[in-house]
Amino acid sequence: MLPWLSASCCPRRCLNKPWSGRRRRRRSGRRSTRPALAADGRRRLATQSRESCRPAAAKSNGASLTSTAEPVGRLFSPQSKSLGIGRGGYSPGVQRKIVYAGANSPSYRQAAESLRALAELDVPVKQVQRVTQRVGEERVAERDAAVKAHASLPLTERKGSPPRPPVPGVAAALVDGARLQIRDAAEEESEEEARPPWRSGKHWREDRIGLLLAMSSEEQATDPCPEVPPPFVGPTRILRLARELKPVPAGEEAAAEAARVEEGAAAAGVAEEKAYLPPEVVQWRVVATRRSWRELGPQVAAAARAMGLLGASRRAFVGDGAEVSWALWRRHFSSFEPILGFIHALSYVFAAAQAGRKFAEGWPVYARWITWVWQGQVAQVIAELAGRQLELGAPKAGEAETSPRQVVARALTYLRSHKDKMRYNEYRRKGLPLTSSLWNQ
Numbered sequence: 359m360l361p362w363l364s365a366s367c368c369p370r371r372c373l374n375k376p377w378s379g380r381r382r383r384r385r386s387g388r389r390s391t392r393p394a395l396a397a398d399g400r401r402r403l404a405t406q407s408r409e410s411c412r413p414a415a416a417k418s419n420g421a422s423l424t425s426t427a428e429p430v431g432r433l434f435s436p437q438s439k440s441l442g443i444g445r446g447g448y449s450p451g452v453q454r455k456i457v458y459a460g461a462n463s464p465s466y467r468q469a470a471e472s473l474r475a476l477a478e479l480d481v482p483v484k485q486v487q488r489v490t491q492r493v494g495e496e497r498v499a500e501r502d503a504a505v506k507a508h509a510s511l512p513l514t515e516r517k518g519s520p521p522r523p524p525v526p527g528v529a530a531a532l533v534d535g536a537r538l539q540i541r542d543a544a545e546e547e548s549e550e551e552a553r554p555p556w557r558s559g560k561h562w563r564e565d566r567i568g569l570l571l572a573m574s575s576e577e578q579a580t581d582p583c584p585e586v587p588p589p590f591v592g593p594t595r596i597l598r599l600a601r602e603l604k605p606v607p608a609g610e611e612a613a614a615e616a617a618r619v620e621e622g623a624a625a626a627g628v629a630e631e632k633a634y635l636p637p638e639v640v641q642w643r644v645v646a647t648r649r650s651w652r653e654l655g656p657q658v659a660a661a662a663r664a665m666g667l668l669g670a671s672r673r674a675f676v677g678d679g680a681e682v683s684w685a686l687w688r689r690h691f692s693s694f695e696p697i698l699g700f701i702h703a704l705s706y707v708f709a710a711a712q713a714g715r716k717f718a719e720g721w722p723v724y725a726r727w728i729t730w731v732w733q734g735q736v737a738q739v740i741a742e743l744a745g746r747q748l749e750l751g752a753p754k755a756g757e758a759e760t761s762p763r764q765v766v767a768r769a770l771t772y773l774r775s776h777k778d779k780m781r782y783n784e785y786r787r788k789g790l791p792l793t794s795s796l797w798n799q
Contacts, residue, residue, distance in 0.1 A: 453489055456469075457489060461494070466484075470482065473486070518668055519669030524666060526641070527670065529570075529662070529667035529668070530637075530674045531568065531570055532569040532793075533566070533683050538563055539562055564648070565647075566654040567644065569644055569645075570643045570667060571639055574637060575636075581786050582787070583634040584783065590728060591725050645658050651686060668693075672790060673695060674694055674697050674791055676699050684696070695788075697790065697792065700732075703773070703776075704731070707731060707773075710765055710769035713765040713766050733783050736780045739773060743766060743769060746766050747763075747766050750763045
């Protein structure tokens, strides 16, 4: 073995001779500061020099603290912002789950339990609330910014479709209102001080909803479904549907009578007509707010333009009988075909047919009237309703809202006011939707 590879080689430098194992005293150019020996053998302090007067390290005159300071924050990734990880440490995928559970559950506590049971995510209730509210506020801010940008456009651009999104064959804008209960105690207290004009009551609120649909259908030469579909002439189903929409002047025996009428029709072998096929929904978007109807209009208009609905050759605006809906149509969707939702018309026709009659007596009247409405012959229904009003007489002041005279008078006024929006046979020929609900299409 070569000498410089042996274990006794100097570890610091490569030498060609063995290391003796003795440490060499490091020589320094500085003088020793030790006192010199005197003649009597005692050491005397030498004269101080610059070398010997170096200050020693300073010492604290207080108690010596041996523990270190606790960290004031936890570790974080410098790329958290670019990865979409918020201050809570949740990834975008986890945040989507939290927001979905928080927005669709009846309470944040229930949302946290659902996340724990279904997604195996242990998220505190307070964190569910914070993440859901933060993302909701961000969405509202984005929507308001889009509405502001839409309002700043020139009128010609605001009424036209941008070039980027594809233009659908049929475009539909549907607006309606709903009711919901609030549970936020802090909101209730603040509203007691200054309640906006569009809010009434302490717990109930109205939710204004706009539904935008990009649809596909074929325009035909004739009405593809001239006969009213069976679901609209099913006694039990129509009674339940009408009661959900508005009070119906039918007694306790109405449900039993409806079942008997339905059994009789089935025994008679009533043939079912061809089912009505509404336009196919290709894309849909919901815009909802608890603000006023005046604020809903620009939100729906901006979303409709972003979807490219304003460039469709066939356009429909479907609403109920409320004037606020048609004010929104005149201001933002005047180029759309106005259509009264068929379900709303059905509820008035059914109530008027049953007013002052037993269910079995009023059902044939309803079946005749709703067939005329379906075929666009609203004038015939109005004529018979006017005769029924003469038969019952005009309602008197202070008469109950559910009295037969009030119900017939209200239905007569409703149909006369919206008969120009009830040409349902023509709408089906053009391939347009008939109702203001996505799930009834």
